[in-house]
Amino acid sequence: MGQLWDMRPLARKLGAFVALTDDELTVLDGLHKRRRTFVAGRELVHQGQSDRSAYVMISGWACSYKLLPDGQRQIVDFQIPGDFLGLRSILLHMSDHTIEPVTDIEVTEIHVSDLLDAFASAPRLATAVLWAASRDEAMVVEHLVDVGRRDAAQRMAHFLLELGSRLTLAGMGSRDGFACPLTQYLLADALGLSSVHVNRVLRQLREAGMVTFRDGQVTFQDHDRLAEFAEFDPTYLDQVGPLLT
Amino acid sequence: MGQLWDMRPLARKLGAFVALTDDELTVLDGLHKRRRTFVAGRELVHQGQSDRSAYVMISGWACSYKLLPDGQRQIVDFQIPGDFLGLRSILLHMSDHTIEPVTDIEVTEIHVSDLLDAFASAPRLATAVLWAASRDEAMVVEHLVDVGRRDAAQRMAHFLLELGSRLTLAGMGSRDGFACPLTQYLLADALGLSSVHVNRVLRQLREAGMVTFRDGQVTFQDHDRLAEFAEFDPTYLDQVGPLLT
DNA sequence: CGCTGATTTGAAGAGAGTCAATCGAGGTGG
DNA sequence: CCACCTCGATTGACTCTCTTCAAATCAGCG
Numbered sequence: 001m002g003q004l005w006d007m008r009p010l011a012r013k014l015g016a017f018v019a020l021t022d023d024e025l026t027v028l029d030g031l032h033k034r035r036r037t038f039v040a041g042r043e044l045v046h047q048g049q050s051d052r053s054a055y056v057m058i059s060g061w062a063c064s065y066k067l068l069p070d071g072q073r074q075i076v077d078f079q080i081p082g083d084f085l086g087l088r089s090i091l092l093h094m095s096d097h098t099i100e101p102v103t104d105i106e107v108t109e110i111h112v113s114d115l116l117d118a119f120a121s122a123p124r125l126a127t128a129v130l131w132a133a134s135r136d137e138a139m140v141v142e143h144l145v146d147v148g149r150r151d152a153a154q155r156m157a158h159f160l161l162e163l164g165s166r167l168t169l170a171g172m173g174s175r176d177g178f179a180c181p182l183t184q185y186l187l188a189d190a191l192g193l194s195s196v197h198v199n200r201v202l203r204q205l206r207e208a209g210m211v212t213f214r215d216g217q218v219t220f221q222d223h224d225r226l227a228e229f230a231e232f233d234p235t236y237l238d239q240v241g242p243l244l245t
Numbered sequence: 246m247g248q249l250w251d252m253r254p255l256a257r258k259l260g261a262f263v264a265l266t267d268d269e270l271t272v273l274d275g276l277h278k279r280r281r282t283f284v285a286g287r288e289l290v291h292q293g294q295s296d297r298s299a300y301v302m303i304s305g306w307a308c309s310y311k312l313l314p315d316g317q318r319q320i321v322d323f324q325i326p327g328d329f330l331g332l333r334s335i336l337l338h339m340s341d342h343t344i345e346p347v348t349d350i351e352v353t354e355i356h357v358s359d360l361l362d363a364f365a366s367a368p369r370l371a372t373a374v375l376w377a378a379s380r381d382e383a384m385v386v387e388h389l390v391d392v393g394r395r396d397a398a399q400r401m402a403h404f405l406l407e408l409g410s411r412l413t414l415a416g417m418g419s420r421d422g423f424a425c426p427l428t429q430y431l432l433a434d435a436l437g438l439s440s441v442h443v444n445r446v447l448r449q450l451r452e453a454g455m456v457t458f459r460d461g462q463v464t465f466q467d468h469d470r471l472a473e474f475a476e477f478d479p480t481y482l483d484q485v486g487p488l489l490t
Numbered sequence: 491c492g493c494t495g496a497t498t499t500g501a502a503g504a505g506a507g508t509c510a511a512t513c514g515a516g517g518t519g520g
Numbered sequence: 521c522c523a524c525c526t527c528g529a530t531t532g533a534c535t536c537t538c539t540t541c542a543a544a545t546c547a548g549c550g
Contacts, residue, residue, distance in 0.1 A: 074389060134378065194507055195529090196530090243338060429497070441499090448499095
């Protein structure tokens with residue numbers, strides 16, 4: 001299950017897009033500089049700071065967000081095991097957002113220069129990373145649709161279903177639900193709502209018998225009805241298998 | 246100005262990220278299968294359809310959007326000359342959105358297979374495309390912040406300023422304004438507002454003496470005050486010059 | 491000249507925010 | 521062992537932004 005990521009998270013992630021050769025796997029293994037841990041709440045990459053390292057999540061949850069001058073924030077995405085942290089930041093040589101662990105997290109570090117060298121010596125790796133980045137962008141796009149065109153209840157439902165699907169792919173969830181360390185404040189900042197309204201909406205969904213969010217556990221009581229209510233179409237998450245053999 | 250794009254739009258776009266060699270330029274030129282035109286309103290890539298070609302815009306405006314089952318839509322981004330059309334669609338072998346020309350447009354076509362072959366023979370091109378894709382993602386993220394955490398007036402102001410900056414980089418605008426073929430309906434679907442409210446907000450901004458939107462022309466009457474009002478920080482659009490030499 | 495599409499404006503209603511108070515669990519120090 | 525504190529969850533009352541519905545205006549155009 002989730003343990004698989006522990007070994008070679010990058011190989012696992014990119015292998016979904018490109019059938020990697022032994023040589024390419026060797027190059028990938030050379031990328032992992034060291035394993036690091038960060039404690040919950042202490043920000044990792046700061047908005048505006050330029051940085052030389054990206055990370056791959058091994059365990060725990062993190063979130064990336066943008067801070068507005070007036071103190072509000074918009075959470076762009078949550079990262080779970082197997083996801084990149086700060087990839088865009090190092091590519092653009094400028095962090096346009098902040099990354100903060102939600103729980104204590106474990107990551108492996110990757111230096112930009114090593115990554116670019118790897119692209120040069122194993123070109124198909126660049127293609128694989130491009131694919132992974134495209135899938136991340138597809139999730140941001142779906143998030144934009146959530147916030148722009150769905151009301152609070154649909155938005156919440158859709159968001160929880162997406163998280164459930166992603167966690168299931170990572171072996172950390174199922175159609176029945178998943179363990180979820182997020183607070184209602186975090187949900188509010190992700191969905192563009194107030195925490196008060198998040199609470200009300202969660203109650204609605206609970207009383208409608210569709211999904212329960214309690215004690216760090218999301219339980220899909222009626223997955224099908226919830227998916228219908230949220231108009232959830234997981235196509236954009238589909239893992240079709242290696243596209244380049 | 247805008248004419249430069251006409252010649253080798255892809256070379257111009259990628260050259261901003263990677264200093265291209267003659268060999269790489271040759272490979273790039275081999276990518277342009279043919280030049281095509283599409284008329285305004287007739288969709289180009291349909292949601293759910295899998296496709297083999299992406300495009301690079303030469304002239305005109307297009308938009309990419311997602312349709313919801315209830316008929317609402319969320320416009321994800323507008324494309325202007327020099328932008329990719331449908332790059333993510335072909336990479337993921339599945340279009341998760343629809344692309345439609347806003348005006349008549351002119352594009353050059355690129356086949357996926359050719360693109361992947363090009364990556365193999367000129368690896369640094371893959372890195373360049375990854376960079377371009379990352380910048381596109383940064384714009385979607387900023388759009389998400391717009392819709393999630395800014396009120397209607399700030400949202401509109403921020404959006405017009407971003408468009409202005411992008412068009413200026415493409416030689417099609419300035420601090421004074423730009424020609425804009427968008428309707429208020431399109432703005433509404435992009436900003437997650439109703440077209441009625443878009444109209445009201447435009448009036449507010451006009452009466453405040455900050456920006457005018459009329460007869461296909463956006464005029465920044467007071468660019469500085471508008472930028473301050475919108476808390477506009479164009480960092481995420483910055484073109485730092487070749488990152489890989 | 492009448493059509494259609496885009497813009498404009500008014501009035502009423504709904505969804506979500508704000509303010510404020512309560513409650514419960516976990517942690518900490520006396 | 522208990523008072524105290526903090527953080528997150530919960531709920532009520534009120535306010536306000538934005539939507540919806542409706543209608544009028546205007547321009548281009550067959």
